[in-house]
Amino acid sequence: MIDTHCHLDAARFDADRADVVRRAWAAGLEGLLIPAVGPSTWEPLLELPRKDARIQVGLGIHPQLLPDLPAEEDGAHLERLDALLGQGGAAAVGECGLDGPSQAGAPLERQLAVLRGHLALARKHHLPVLMHCHRLHPALIDLFKSEPLPEAGILMHSYSGGAELARFYIQKGCHFSFAGPVTWAEARKPLDALRVIPPERLMAETDAPDQAPTPHRGARSEPAYLPRIIEGMAQALGVPADVLAQRTTENARRLFREAFPPASR
Numbered sequence: 001m002i003d004t005h006c007h008l009d010a011a012r013f014d015a016d017r018a019d020v021v022r023r024a025w026a027a028g029l030e031g032l033l034i035p036a037v038g039p040s041t042w043e044p045l046l047e048l049p050r051k052d053a054r055i056q057v058g059l060g061i062h063p064q065l066l067p068d069l070p071a072e073e074d075g076a077h078l079e080r081l082d083a084l085l086g087q088g089g090a091a092a093v094g095e096c097g098l099d100g101p102s103q104a105g106a107p108l109e110r111q112l113a114v115l116r117g118h119l120a121l122a123r124k125h126h127l128p129v130l131m132h133c134h135r136l137h138p139a140l141i142d143l144f145k146s147e148p149l150p151e152a153g154i155l156m157h158s159y160s161g162g163a164e165l166a167r168f169y170i171q172k173g174c175h176f177s178f179a180g181p182v183t184w185a186e187a188r189k190p191l192d193a194l195r196v197i198p199p200e201r202l203m204a205e206t207d208a209p210d211q212a213p214t215p216h217r218g219a220r221s222e223p224a225y226l227p228r229i230i231e232g233m234a235q236a237l238g239v240p241a242d243v244l245a246q247r248t249t250e251n252a253r254r255l256f257r258e259a260f261p262p263a264s265r
């Protein structure tokens with residue numbers, strides 16, 4: 001199993017990060033993908049795959065971080081991102097995307113400009129994109145209609161857009177990963193979407209430290225909970241959990257262009 005989205009660099013893991021990673025391997029995981037949230041984390045994150053190739057990273061600017069960054073530096077940040085991606089070592093561009101219709105300090109115009117910058121870099125460096133979209137699917141759909149998408153693909157992370165929108169993203173070649181909400185009792189929308197997505201486009205993630213699956217809901221999530229999420233997905237699809245585990249792992253290996261080392265058996 002590969003956790004395609006966990007923020008292990010978050011401060012909430014400062015006290016016990018090494019234990020969290022150990023528990024992930026003990027739970028049967030073979031890989032972790034850590035998406036950067038902002039420029040100050042890019043260089044430290046790039047150190048991680050050099051030490052252990054089972055930990056891969058994405059480099060990008062999370063839309064929720066934009067209010068903390070001066071807008072006049074967006075261009076310089078994207079230039080530095082270009083240079084770092086050119087050096088190799090990142091498995092993806094992201095986390096990037098759109099969040100909230102009118103986030104203070106990050107008007108839609110700015111969010112779209114920064115996201116376009118990420119998509120251009122993904123095309124240039126032949127990398128897949130880790131896409132965040134919260135409450136702005138209409139704007140993202142407009143962008144996808146007008147912008148050439150990266151050939152290496154797009155992973156819609158913690159997908160919450162429902163089945164109807166999923167059909168549009170499927171037609172655009174997107175992949176989808178699901179997080180803890182698939183195990184929550186009231187989760188209808190992600191499950192409806194899950195059922196219309198082709199099996200070869202599916203992945204799983206914890207989105208740790210957020211969105212913990214049942215029975216850990218409300219507490220800090222961590223990659224060792226990924227099997228619960230895969231069980232929840234498998235149940236909704238009516239397939240055995242081990243089959244889905246294998247399928248989602250293969251899909252992640254392929255999308256991230258074999259950045260994760262082959263499983264040792």
Ligand SMILES: [Zn+2]
Binds near residue numbers: 005095132207
């Ligand atoms: Zn994230």
